[in-house]
Amino acid sequence: MSGREHGGIVHLLSHLLPFGHAHESxxxxxxxxxxxxxxxxxxxxxxxxxxxxxxxxxxxxxxxxxxxxxxxxxxxxxxxxxxxxxxxxxxxxxxxxxxxxxxxxxxxxxxxxxxxxxxxxxxxxxxxxxxxxxxxxxxxxxxxxxxxxxxxxxxxxxxxxxxxxxxxxxxxxxxxxxxxxxxxxxxxxxxxxxxxxxxxxxxxxxxxxxxxxxxxxxxxxxxxxxxxxxxxxxxMDAIEPEIPETIGRVCGRVPGVEGVESVRARWVGHRVHSEVRVLLPPAMTLEEAREVERRLREAIREAMPKLGRLVVEIAPARRR
Missing domain, CATH: 1.20.1510 (Alpha-lytic protease prodomain-like)
Incomplete structure (x- = not known):
């Protein structure tokens, strides 16, 4: 079975969409x-x-x-x-x-x-x-x-x-x-x-x-x-507007990301905790999606040195 046959929108939905991924290194x-x-x-x-x-x-x-x-x-x-x-x-x-x-x-x-x-x-x-x-x-x-x-x-x-x-x-x-x-x-x-x-x-x-x-x-x-x-x-979990705006811009520049659906962020002590939901091509394989997620995490952490916990949720982009 090829990587393309193993991937696709069904595989992406069953493995990624319900859970997302959270990681704090x-x-x-x-x-x-x-x-x-x-x-x-x-x-x-x-x-x-x-x-x-x-x-x-x-x-x-x-x-x-x-x-x-x-x-x-x-x-x-x-x-x-x-x-x-x-x-x-x-x-x-x-x-x-x-x-x-x-x-x-x-x-x-x-x-x-x-x-x-x-x-x-x-x-x-x-x-x-x-x-x-x-x-x-x-x-x-x-x-x-x-x-x-x-x-x-x-x-x-x-x-x-x-x-x-x-x-x-x-x-x-x-x-x-x-x-x-x-x-x-x-x-x-x-x-x-x-x-x-x-x-x-x-x-x-x-x-x-x-x-x-x-x-x-x-x-x-x-x-x-x-x-x-x-x-x-x-x-009240308010945050400087430029922080989620910066995270959103960084996500949008990562190759493979078709759109940024939502960005949430809040301060917890002197660290920013953030949750992002990005859209990927429906036909992308699981391996390709994971590689996009890895690059996305690296780009966000490089742009936000004070970032603590980061949750990335991936969903397939809708085709019209």
Whole structure:
């Protein structure tokens, strides 16, 4: 029996159409584990950096009494603590899938993002309370020069952490870490806002200090809003439109593929899981179909380095 007689639409339907093919190579698993390890290392380093920044600022708060600097210091402490749930999520994400968690534990990274948003919101509430208290009952700030220096320290510390987290986050494909890095960058600029408060005190307007504290609180609340929307999208399996579009284009360029019927993709932790359904010529043999599928997998993984699990479903194209 020849390969052509062995193939054809009946054979293709009976072997391929009901099931499709799912595959996650050992290489993909190893890359995911390595990415989690790199994420944990980055969190350890950035945690130490933010804690040192916040402790230096806290020393100046004790001697100066600046409520604007206190608000910024509280926020920096909160930022350093947001590393802990993300750290735990990366550790959980390294665990292999089991009977109860057939997709693995990558979703823990999204839950960590929710915890991060909650911590940031709490820090905003504390900063707002302290600022309003000082605005009502008066604010006394001394050692203005030290306050200004602490504000600069806060900016530099946050900016260094931001660059580090964003760089590692982009490298390993962790949207949560990139967002956390962008958050640190905004925090750095809010530290510079403390300089305005220190300048107001130096010019003889101490009321500027709690006002700046309130403005920093408002900036934090905007961050909370943006972060909450981002995490909502993740929890609802939303994904950047360009990702499925890229996968669809790559599939359409593979020789032998007559059409792309559907592409689905979602983030699970810092890996993209995707399902694609492509159309092949009805008369194609099983061996030929498998070769097209192999080339298709290689092309998708080359175009999407952060791809995790990939499900390919093959169906015969309809002839008119």
């Amino acid at each position: 050992h290489e993909g698993v190893d890359e995911a584990l390595e990415a989690s390890e790199e994420g944990i290392r980055a969190l350890k380093i950035s945690l130490v950096g933010l804690m040192l920044t916040a402790l230096l600022q806290l020393l100046v708060v004790v001697f100066s009494g600046s409520v604007a600097l206190l608000a910024d210091t509280i926020h920096n402490f909160g930022d350093s603590l947001t590393s802990l749930p993300l750290w735990l999520a990366f550790a959980l994400g390294k665990k292999a899938a089991d009977r109860a968690h057939t997709y693995g534990y990558g979703r823990a990274e999204d839950l960590a993002g929710v915890a991060i948003v909650a911590v940031i919101f709490f820090s905003a509430c504390v900063a707002a309370y302290e600022s309003i208290e000082r605005l009502i009952h008066g604010s006394e700030v001394s050692n203005v020069g030290w306050v200004a220096l602490a504000a600069v320290i806060g900016f530099l510390g946050n900016e260094l952490v931001a660059q580090f987290r964003i760089g590692v986050g982009k490298k390993i494909g962790s949207a949560a870490m990139v967002a956390d890095g962008q958050h640190a960058r905004v925090d750095g600029f809010t530290s510079l806002a403390v300089l305005v408060g220190a300048g107001g005190v130096w010019l003889g307007y101490p009321v500027v200090d709690p006002i700046v504290g309130i403005l920093i609180t408002i900036a934090i609340l905007f961050i909370v809003r943006d972060s909450a929307l981002s995490m909502w999208r993740r929890m």
